[in-house]
Amino acid sequence: MAEPSELLTAGADVLVAGGGNAALCAAINAARAGARVLVVEAAPKFYRGGNTRHTRNLRCAHDEGNEVLTGPYPEEEFWDDLMRVTGGETDEELARFTIAQSKELWDYMNEQGVRFQPSLGGTLSLGRTNAFFLGGGRAMINALYRTAEALGVRVVYEAEVVDVEIEDGFFLSATVSHGGTRHRIAAKALVAAAGGFEANIEWLTEAWGPEAKNFLIRGTPYNRGSMLRLLLDRGVRPIGDPKQCHAVAIDARAPKFDGGISTRLDCVVFGIVVNRAAERFYDEGEDFWPKRYAIWGRLVAAQPEQIAYAIIDRTSIDKFMPSVFPPIEAASIEELAGRLELDPAALRHTVESFNAAVRPGSFDPAALDDCRTEGLAPEKTHWARPIAEPPFYAYPLRPGITFTYLGVRVNRRAQIVMDDGKPSANMFAAGEIMAGNVLGKGYLAGIGMTIGAVFGRIAGREAGHHVRN
Amino acid sequence: MFATEDHAEADRLMRICNACRYCEGLCAVFPAMELRRTFLDGDLNYLANLCHQCGACYFDCQYAPPHEFAVNVPQTLSKVRAGSYRAYVWPQAFAPMFEKNGLAVALAAALGVAAFLFGFMAWSDPGVMFSAQHGEGAFYRIMPHAAMAWLFGLAFLYAIVALTMGFRAFWKDIGASGEAVGGGSLWQAVKDAGRLRYLDGGGVGCMNEDERPTDRRRHYHHATFYGFLLCFASTCSATLAHYLFGWEAPYAWYSVPVVLGFVGGCGLVVGPLGLFAAKTRRDPAMADTGRYGMDVAFLAMLFLLGVTGLLLLLLRATPAMGTLLAVHLGVVFAFFLTMPYGKFVHGLYRFGALVRHAMERRAGHSVGEAAG
Numbered sequence: 150m151a152e153p154s155e156l157l158t159a160g161a162d163v164l165v166a167g168g169g170n171a172a173l174c175a176a177i178n179a180a181r182a183g184a185r186v187l188v189v190e191a192a193p194k195f196y197r198g199g200n201t202r203h204t205r206n207l208r209c210a211h212d213e214g215n216e217v218l219t220g221p222y223p224e225e226e227f228w229d230d231l232m233r234v235t236g237g238e239t240d241e242e243l244a245r246f247t248i249a250q251s252k253e254l255w256d257y258m259n260e261q262g263v264r265f266q267p268s269l270g271g272t273l274s275l276g277r278t279n280a281f282f283l284g285g286g287r288a289m290i291n292a293l294y295r296t297a298e299a300l301g302v303r304v305v306y307e308a309e310v311v312d313v314e315i316e317d318g319f320f321l322s323a324t325v326s327h328g329g330t331r332h333r334i335a336a337k338a339l340v341a342a343a344g345g346f347e348a349n350i351e352w353l354t355e356a357w358g359p360e361a362k363n364f365l366i367r368g369t370p371y372n373r374g375s376m377l378r379l380l381l382d383r384g385v386r387p388i389g390d391p392k393q394c395h396a397v398a399i400d401a402r403a404p405k406f407d408g409g410i411s412t413r414l415d416c417v418v419f420g421i422v423v424n425r426a427a428e429r430f431y432d433e434g435e436d437f438w439p440k441r442y443a444i445w446g447r448l449v450a451a452q453p454e455q456i457a458y459a460i461i462d463r464t465s466i467d468k469f470m471p472s473v474f475p476p477i478e479a480a481s482i483e484e485l486a487g488r489l490e491l492d493p494a495a496l497r498h499t500v501e502s503f504n505a506a507v508r509p510g511s512f513d514p515a516a517l518d519d520c521r522t523e524g525l526a527p528e529k530t531h532w533a534r535p536i537a538e539p540p541f542y543a544y545p546l547r548p549g550i551t552f553t554y555l556g557v558r559v560n561r562r563a564q565i566v567m568d569d570g571k572p573s574a575n576m577f578a579a580g581e582i583m584a585g586n587v588l589g590k591g592y593l594a595g596i597g598m599t600i601g602a603v604f605g606r607i608a609g610r611e612a613g614h615h616v617r618n
Numbered sequence: 619m620f621a622t623e624d625h626a627e628a629d630r631l632m633r634i635c636n637a638c639r640y641c642e643g644l645c646a647v648f649p650a651m652e653l654r655r656t657f658l659d660g661d662l663n664y665l666a667n668l669c670h671q672c673g674a675c676y677f678d679c680q681y682a683p684p685h686e687f688a689v690n691v692p693q694t695l696s697k698v699r700a701g702s703y704r705a706y707v708w709p710q711a712f713a714p715m716f717e718k719n720g721l722a723v724a725l726a727a728a729l730g731v732a733a734f735l736f737g738f739m740a741w742s743d744p745g746v747m748f749s750a751q752h753g754e755g756a757f758y759r760i761m762p763h764a765a766m767a768w769l770f771g772l773a774f775l776y777a778i779v780a781l782t783m784g785f786r787a788f789w790k791d792i793g794a795s796g797e798a799v800g801g802g803s804l805w806q807a808v809k810d811a812g813r814l815r816y817l818d819g820g821g822v823g824c825m826n827e828d829e830r831p832t833d834r835r836r837h838y839h840h841a842t843f844y845g846f847l848l849c850f851a852s853t854c855s856a857t858l859a860h861y862l863f864g865w866e867a868p869y870a871w872y873s874v875p876v877v878l879g880f881v882g883g884c885g886l887v888v889g890p891l892g893l894f895a896a897k898t899r900r901d902p903a904m905a906d907t908g909r910y911g912m913d914v915a916f917l918a919m920l921f922l923l924g925v926t927g928l929l930l931l932l933l934r935a936t937p938a939m940g941t942l943l944a945v946h947l948g949v950v951f952a953f954f955l956t957m958p959y960g961k962f963v964h965g966l967y968r969f970g971a972l973v974r975h976a977m978e979r980r981a982g983h984s985v986g987e988a989a990g
């Protein structure tokens with residue numbers, strides 16, 4: 150095995166920036182097309198594959214069910230789902246193309262050694278549309294690395310692209326920083342697959358304002374958007390709104406970065422959510438939680454100090470998926486308020502007026518039931534039951550950013566489009582760094598990996614062809 | 619609150635895993651965990667014994683060290699498992715026998731018994747002991763069959779009693795006593811144990827030196843386990859031949875006891891060697907290094923059982939037979955005696971855990987719908 154610095158000076162035909170799903174799909178396909186491929190991943194080996202490490206599934210269209218996917222998911226249905234969540238903010242050509250290509254992903258991933266399993270406990274509603282990785286995203290990305298290395302792809306960790314040299318839309322070289330040394334790497338093609346900028350708090354602050362400093366970042370601390378910024382500064386056409394991101398409400402006790410899936414909280418629909426003033430601010434029972442969790446990040450972000458508290462009682466404590474941090478527990482509402490440093494009288498008032506507004510109904514977590522309040526602002530429209538049985542429990546909530554949508558414009562050959570509208574001949578992009586082309590807003594579970602794999606494969610193939618011609 | 623620090627750590631990990639669940643498809647541990655929201659010592663001992671230490675969940679975990687959650691399920695469950703052997707041992711006073719000096723104890727016992735037998739036999743009839751013996755009853759001219767049967771029968775009986783008591787304590791602690799064990803669950807567990815279904819990292823093989831899976835450990839374990847069973851069957855068939863038909867050992871090359879013993883003996887030589895080699899190459903991050911002695915002692919005893927048995931078979935017509943017989947019997951005796959106090963118990967508790975898991979699956983339930 151050669152030293153990383155030797156690998157960096159040896160040069161390559163195709164330079165891949167990033168080390169996640171999109172980067173590895175590109176590296177594998179470029180190597181299959183006959184190119185010498187070098188992957189530079191900013192993170193250390195354990196953290197390779199940034200947010201891909203945290204994923205659990207990918208969405209793919211298919212005409213028939215199989216041993217894992219429980220039924221057909223036709224392209225049209227995928228398209229309808231995408232239209233629903235984006236409200237039409239998508240590039241129709243690229244979106245339809247992505248969906249059509251997603252049909253190949255099941256076989257493709259299996260060929261690369263990725264293994265699947267039926268949907269995880271608690272996610273049955275995704276069993277038909279999403280293929281779950283056996284062992285999760287890290288198992289998946291480990292498989293891609295094994296395949297890539299077997300194909301001769303060379304990988305250097307802790308190697309960040311810090312500069313790129315572009316002339317008239319043509320990539321000449323990249324500067325890679327590794328172990329304190331800067332290496333200039335001239336390659337015949339570049340694949341930018343270095344994720345979004347969600348871990349860059351300063352950039353988030355630029356877009357969101359000072360609230361952003363209270364956001365938690367669910368994924369890797371290494372997705373700081375340095376590649377994206379370089380490209381945008383060197384004449385690449387942007388796509389998407391810097392303020393758009395996938396933000397969910399997660400446990401406020403989660404680590405600042407990299408808390409991943411286990412910090413999610415699914416208790417909101419079973420109780421009430423209050424802010425620092427101990428006041429409710431949104432209908433907790435508007436819809437099933439998997440359909441609503443992604444709006445709660447923004448809702449909490451809009452509250453003072455970007456924090457809120459979900460409050461439930463004994464009757465609901467075992468109704469949702471267990472979460473990683475234990476609930477804050479108290480024998481009375483006042484005591485609970487004390488623990489949360491909220492005004493006890495205010496919290497008591499909020500709980501009491503909520504309890505008084507609850508109409509009788511038959512509670513059914515599996516349906517949009519008839520348990521609701523009457524005469525409250527805001528109402529709780531489903532699953533409203535009085536919070537009266539001690540012990541009382543609270544979970545603190547903060548906005549958790551999954552990923553950002555601002556990216557680089559691409560065409561269906563995954564070529565990066567320059568400011569003048571012309572596609573670059575030898576620069577390609579895949580994954581989160583270009584997801585905004587397909588996903589202008591909203592989110593569809595599993596589509597991040599779909600976009601990364603579809604465009605990663607194409608970017609790799611196109612880059613490979615480019616260097617051979 | 620928990621019996622040991624290892625239990626407290628296992629509880630911490632199971633709470634993280636229960637909120638994550640990505641490893642659900644890898645083995646039985648995670649589905650069993652999902653049936654619970656809180657974990658008592660007994661639950662953790664159950665999960666620990668259900669774990670086959672394949673290592674997949676360590677390499678697949680996004681929270682493995684150096685992540686601040688520092689999730690290392692194989693290592694932690696391995697520690698809890700070793701602790702459970704001590705916790706359930708009968709009599710309790712023998713718990714320290716599981717400690718690091720396992721190999722020394724086992725070897726000392728084997729050598730001691732071998733020396734005793736050697737001395738006993740050589741003293742009672744040196745002429746027979748050091749000359750080649752042939753034909754029916756050749757072994758028993760060196761040591762009378764009745765003495766052999768009594769001695770080993772008693773040692774075996776003791777092992778069975780001690781193992782049963784340990785198992786009862788385990789079964790009670792994991793909350794299974796009092797529940798009806800269906801034939802279906804038992805059969806399921808026999809199949810799962812027989813195939814080592816959960817030593818395959820969810821289908822690709824277990825992880826040993828790095829994240830590249832292999833199936834080596836499973837194959838060597840099969841060689842060991844089935845080798846052991848064949849040797850046991852060989853002994854049983856010989857006992858039957860002796861008492862039912864009055865045929866006396868040594869038996870012919872093509873006889874059932876010899877063929878079983880030969881094939882089994884080979885398994886017991888190859889299997890433990892392979893497992894030991896895999897152990898030395900294993901990524902230490904996954905392992906509980908504190909139990910190395912116990913693990914190695916068990917492998918060594920199995921290997922010695924196989925080697926001495928095979929040598930006895932090969933050299934039984936030479937003057938070395940007497941000495942080899944003493945050594946082989948010494949090893950067998952020591953094996954019986956140390957069975958309840960060494961790694962042997964892992965098979966028992968793991969099988970119990972598999973039965974329990976099969977029972978739970980039949981009555982399974984799950985909670986809620988999660989968001990991404």
Ligand SMILES: Cc1cc2nc3c(=O)[nH]c(=O)nc-3n(C[C@H](O)[C@H](O)[C@H](O)COP(=O)(O)OP(=O)(O)OC[C@H]3O[C@@H](n4cnc5c(N)ncnc54)[C@H](O)[C@@H]3O)c2cc1C
Pocket residue numbers: 166167168169170171172189190191192196197198199200201202203204205206207208308309310311342343344345367368369371372373374375376409410550551552579580581582594595596597598599601990
């Ligand atoms: C907790 C969580 C769960 C998720 N679950 C799912 C799911 O189940 N399904 C799904 O489809 N999506 C999921 N997503 C979204 C998904 O993770 C992303 O859409 C996807 O991983 C993006 O892949 P990528 O290859 O573009 O980026 P990443 O996998 O994030 O890889 C980008 C890599 O680029 C590296 N990098 C950054 N800058 C540079 C630089 N300048 N030079 C070199 N390297 C650089 C980073 O270190 C990083 O490893 C989840 C996200 C999170 C946070």
Ligand code: SF4
Pocket residue numbers: 284285634635636638639640641642648675676678679680681682689691
């Ligand atoms: S071992 Fe890691 S990836 Fe697997 S379930 Fe536990 S926390 Fe999740």
Ligand code: SF4
Pocket residue numbers: 641644645646647648668669670671672673674675676691692695816819
């Ligand atoms: S080491 Fe293997 S058997 Fe043990 S819990 Fe992890 S995946 Fe399951």
